[in-house]
Amino acid sequence: MxxxxxxxxxxxxxxxxxxxxxxxxxxxxxxxxxxxxxxxISSAPAAPITIQHLKGEFKLEKVPERIVVLDVQYADELLALGKKPIGSVVAGTDNAVPEYLGDQMDNVTLIGTYEEPNVEAVVSLNPDLIIGTEFHDKIYEDLQKIAPTLMLERNEDWKTVMLKLGKIIDQPEKAQQLIDEYNQKVSDLKAALADKMKGQTVALIRPRDKMIRIQNTAHRTSQILYDDLGLTPPPMAVNSSETSSMISIEVLPELGADHIFLLQDDTNKELTAEFQSTSLWKNLSAVKDNQVYAENTAQWIGYYGPIAINLIIDQIADALN
Incomplete structure (x- = not known):
């Protein structure tokens, strides 16, 4: 060759x-x-994350690892997504984390209240993302100097927030799954209650300031009762613009609710007991029919995340089923 x-x-x-x-x-x-x-395990997204928030467009170049939340509801949302914040404000005046979250908040540094977060404590945590609300407008510039700061509307729909946070921590499918599971849970309970609750009204009230606060249909927790579950509000609670209204104990019989969810806590325990001792209260049809259900104020009003909301659905089911 x-x-x-x-x-x-x-x-x-x-x-x-x-x-x-x-x-x-x-x-x-x-x-x-x-x-x-x-x-x-977080990884850098394929492209920068862009999300609309109260300050316009919010951009992140990578998935944040160290997140500080200035409202407890965002701790709830992140935990539901499998992400523990490194710092969080406390719940109420007890300087504690929400009891319903149990040990899920272990090793989370507490940094004050949502009204007055400790900025120095936030600095010490070296976060790469801070999540706040309009309550933190006055310190927004200071927060921005520490880390990118996402400003959300405090009463924004939790599902919308879930999708935003899911995108930010690279868990969009998990966020959608949580929403889908909630929708199915609500749909099942709505169907189960449809016949039983037909023609009956349900009210959500909270004794406060020597009066009674009615949570109107515009309130975000009321929307769980009336929008999600299709329950009927008493006419006095129908209001699309004001989230609540105040009435005296003398006016309470005019509410005419067949079922009452009564929000109470340490701050209104004495007032609630005072109201419950009156003949006006005792003669309410809901009281006579044993259809008044005492629930925790903070869990129903303050902890607005999927973990808390699913517990609320369970409590509604226990009360009305």
Whole structure:
């Protein structure tokens, strides 16, 4: 054989072997260089995250690892998504985390109240994302100097917030799954209550300031009762613009609710007992029919995240089923 022909054959064979080896090993090498994201472990998104918030467009270049929340509801939402914040404000005046979250808030640094978060404590945590609300407008510039700060409307629909947070921490499918599961749960309970609650009204009230606050249909918790579950509000509670209205105990009989969810806590325990001792209260049809259900104010009003809201649905089911 001619030497040139022989050399050409060897080169051709080598080239084939190189191509064959590359085809076999390529995916494995590629997997090592660019591993698939592991569940629960953050990775940089394919492109910067852009989300609308109270200050316009909010952009992040990568998934944040160290998140501080200035409202407890965002701790609830993040935990539901499998992400624990490194810092959170406390719940109410007890300087504590919400009881219903249990040990899920272990090792989370407490940084004051949502009305007065401790900015120095936030600095010490070295966050790469801060989540606040319009209540923090006065310190927004200070927060921005610490880390990118997402400003959300405090009463924004929790599902909308879930989708935003899911996008931010690279868990959009999980966020949608939580919403879908809630919708199914609500749909099932709505169907179960439809016949039983037909023609009956349900009110949500809270004794306060020597009066009684009615949570109107515009209130976000009332919307769970009336919009999500399709329950009927008493006419006095129908208001699309004001979230609540105040009435005296003397006016309470005019509410005419067949069922009453009574919000109470340490701040209104004495007032509630005072009202319950009156003949006006005792003669309410809901009281006579044993259809008044005492619930925790903070859980129903303040902790507006999917973990708390699913507990509220369970409590409504226990009361009305």
């Amino acid at each position: 001619h030497p040139k022909i022989k050399a050409a054959g060897v080169i051709s064979l080598l080239a084939c072997l190189v191509m064959l080896l590359g085809a076999c090993s390529g995916p494995s090498n590629q997997g090592k260089a660019n591993p698939e994201p592991t569940a629960g």
